[in-house]
Amino acid sequence: MITVFFGPPGSGKGTQASVVAARMNVPHVSTGQILRAEVEQGSALGIEAEPLMAGGNLVPDDLIVRVIEKRLSEPDAAGGAILDGFPRTVPQAEALDAMLRRRGWAVNAVVALDVPEDVLLQRILQRGETEGRSDDSAEAFEQRIQIYRADTAPVHDYYVGQGVRVCHVNGVGTVDDVSQRIAGLLKPAANGVDDGDAKGVGVA
Ligand code: B4P
Numbered sequence: 001m002i003t004v005f006f007g008p009p010g011s012g013k014g015t016q017a018s019v020v021a022a023r024m025n026v027p028h029v030s031t032g033q034i035l036r037a038e039v040e041q042g043s044a045l046g047i048e049a050e051p052l053m054a055g056g057n058l059v060p061d062d063l064i065v066r067v068i069e070k071r072l073s074e075p076d077a078a079g080g081a082i083l084d085g086f087p088r089t090v091p092q093a094e095a096l097d098a099m100l101r102r103r104g105w106a107v108n109a110v111v112a113l114d115v116p117e118d119v120l121l122q123r124i125l126q127r128g129e130t131e132g133r134s135d136d137s138a139e140a141f142e143q144r145i146q147i148y149r150a151d152t153a154p155v156h157d158y159y160v161g162q163g164v165r166v167c168h169v170n171g172v173g174t175v176d177d178v179s180q181r182i183a184g185l186l187k188p189a190a191n192g193v194d195d196g197d198a199k200g201v202g203v204a
Contacts, residue, residue, distance in 0.1 A: 001026070001080035002096075002105060003186070004087070006156065007113035009144040010120040010127070011171050012178060016113065017084035019179045020186070027076050030084040031064055034071065036133075054134040056143030058088055058151065065095040072099070080105070088152045093159070110159045111182055113171035117145065 003020065005013040014030050021028035035053060038046035045067070049059045058064075068086055071077065087093040100106055121141055128136030135144065159166050167185040171178055 002100060002107050003080075003082050004107055004110045004159075005082065005084045005113070006110050006152075007171065008115065008117075008120055008148045008152075009141065010123040011113040011115045012123075012175070013084045013113060015175055016111070016171075016178055016182055017082045019175075020111075020182060021082040023183070024082070026079055027071075027074075027081045028084060029068070029071050029077070029081045029086070031067065031086040031088075032084070034067055035059065035064075054140065056135055056140035056147065058147060061089055061091045061095070064088075065092060065099075068096065069099055072103075087155055090151075090154050090158050093155050097162070107159065107162075107164050109186060110156070110164055110166045111186070112156060112166055112168045113178070114168055115171040119172055120145070 001024075003024075005017040005020075007013050014032065017030065018028045035046070035049045039050045039053070040046070045063065048063070052059050064086065068083075072081060083096075087096050096107070121138065124136045124141045125138065127133060134140070156166065167182075169178065169181045169185060173181075
């Protein structure tokens, strides 16, 4: 079972994906976290990814697809995973579908977090102060949001076109509020777009 967490930078994908993964007892696979760990280790992948991430740009599709393929082959992912920050482009989504087809799997749901841009910027700047991530500056955020609009937002329509269940969640409120909305939505339903509690819909 593969659930994709989708949304603009700072929408809370990582925060919420970790809650759902713990509840479902499947691994939380965050491409951002994997890349940051590679940067810290100074691996070849980290060296290539570091300047791209710091500038708010995406790392190349073929590279990140290989990272995901390797991660999903690990034993703890035998029952599925929660994907956070992947796929971020339509070619990544197509590669994921091909990868899952080979295993007889499919994406079972997409959770799309809707948060207005002014709230996203506030969160990113706050995280920049507390965690010191190099991509959490106003300049890098501007680049990340532009890339989100151009390259990542089309992934939403790709999944709708594939008939995958896409659940929209209002991502504004406390972490618990948002978690409860997601828990309410991730119950079985027909395929299609689910508006959920869509108040505060932003760029998604
Ligand atoms: P990510 O690590 O995915 O960064 P993100 O989009 O900022 O994360 P997220 O939306 O998960 O925000 P979070 O929960 O942390 O990617 C970083 C970079 O890696 C990318 O820019 C790119 O360069 C590269 N990359 C990653 N995946 C890639 C791919 N597939 N292809 C190519 N490149 C890739 O929440 C943000 C902040 O808000 C946190 O401080 C959190 O505490 C706070 N927050 C969360 N929920 C809140 C709430 N309800 N209320 C208040 N604050 C909240």
